[in-house]
Amino acid sequence: NAGVMQNPRHLVRRRGQEARLRCSPMKGHSHVYWYRQLPEEGLKFMVYLQKENIIDESGMPKERFSAEFPKEGPSILRIQQVVRGDSAAYFCASHRTDTQYFGPGTRLTVL
Amino acid sequence: SQQGEEDPQALSIQEGENATMNCSYKTSINNLQWYRQNSGRGLVHLILIRSNEREKHSGRLRVTLDTSKKSSSLLITASRAADTASYFCATDAYGNNRLAFGKGNQVVVIP
Numbered sequence: 001n002a003g004v005m006q007n008p009r010h011l012v013r014r015r016g017q018e019a020r021l022r023c024s025p026m027k028g029h030s031h032v033y034w035y036r037q038l039p040e041e042g043l044k045f046m047v048y049l050q051k052e053n054i055i056d057e058s059g060m061p062k063e064r065f066s067a068e069f070p071k072e073g074p075s076i077l078r079i080q081q082v083v084r085g086d087s088a089a090y091f092c093a094s095h096r097t098d099t100q101y102f103g104p105g106t107r108l109t110v111l
Numbered sequence: 112s113q114q115g116e117e118d119p120q121a122l123s124i125q126e127g128e129n130a131t132m133n134c135s136y137k138t139s140i141n142n143l144q145w146y147r148q149n150s151g152r153g154l155v156h157l158i159l160i161r162s163n164e165r166e167k168h169s170g171r172l173r174v175t176l177d178t179s180k181k182s183s184s185l186l187i188t189a190s191r192a193a194d195t196a197s198y199f200c201a202t203d204a205y206g207n208n209r210l211a212f213g214k215g216n217q218v219v220v221i222p
Contacts, residue, residue: 004153033208042199042212043154056209091153095208098142102154 004094004103005074012109013082021077021106025094031055032075033100034067037089049075082110121217130187132216134200135180141206143176145185148197148215157185157198192222 005024013019025032031050035043045059049069060067064082069075079086087110093100124130134143142161146154160167160176160183167174173186187194197217201210 031208033210035210035212040214042214043201043210045209045211048207048209056207093154098144098159098203098206098208099156100144100208100210101156102146104153107151 004092004101006090006092006103006106008106009104010107010109012111014111015083016081019079019082019086019108019110021079021090021092021108022074023077023092023103024074025092026096026101029094029096029101031095032069033093033095034075034077035091035093037091037105039088043091046077079108082108084110086110120214121219123219123221124190126190126192126220126222128190130190130194130218130220131184132198132218133182133184134213135182136200136202136211137181138204140178140202140204142203143174143183144201144203144210145172145174145183146199146201146212148199150196154199187218190218190220192220194218195220 007022033048034046037043047060047067048056052071064080066078089105089107091102091105093102140162142159144159145157147157148154158169158172158174160174171188176183197215199212199215201212
């Protein structure tokens with residue numbers, strides 16, 4: 001059983017570039033959550049998606065951030081025109097009943 | 112939005128001792144969950160306790176929930192060096208799996 005997969009594990013971008021983070025949920029799971037973790041902080045909810053539908057994006061910054069989960073392929077978290085403050089670990093999770101299963105995260109560093 | 116808050120933030124103990132950490136939250140919840148995160152890794156689900164439960168056990172873990180005080184505690188008995196990690200509580204207010212995380216407890220178990 002493959003767990004939640006994320007790639008890349010590490011991503012370095014210069015200010016102004018775009019970052020694309022990918023997440024594949026566990027087999028059979030059709031819902032994905034994205035969280036952001038700043039250094040020394042807990043995780044903050046960003047967005048909740050199911051296939052082809054955004055359920056809850058109340059935690060997403062209003063600008064530069066977008067997420068999708070197409071019918072085929074992984075969920076994508078896209079950050080346009082990155083700034084240094086976007087440097088963080090980004091985790092996705094899928095769930096079965098009440099339990100969320102987290103991926104290993106993508107650590108984004110903005111230079 | 113509600114947010115779990117752990118207390119204490121850092122704990123250093125000898126192997127074999129018990130480790131206790133607390134979490135408080137601000138609003139009513141559907142359930143509360145504890146996660147472990149090893150340095151630089153993803154989160155691992157440890158245990159979930161529902162709002163109508165007061166205590167739950169899983170192996171060396173014991174979780175209590177006091178909804179009147181809006182607090183929870185996690186006890187790790189007979190700690191091992193491998194228990195060294197950060198421990199986060201997370202609350203689910205509406206049963207929709209949108210989790211609100213605290214800042215975490217850093218636990219170091221000295222062999």
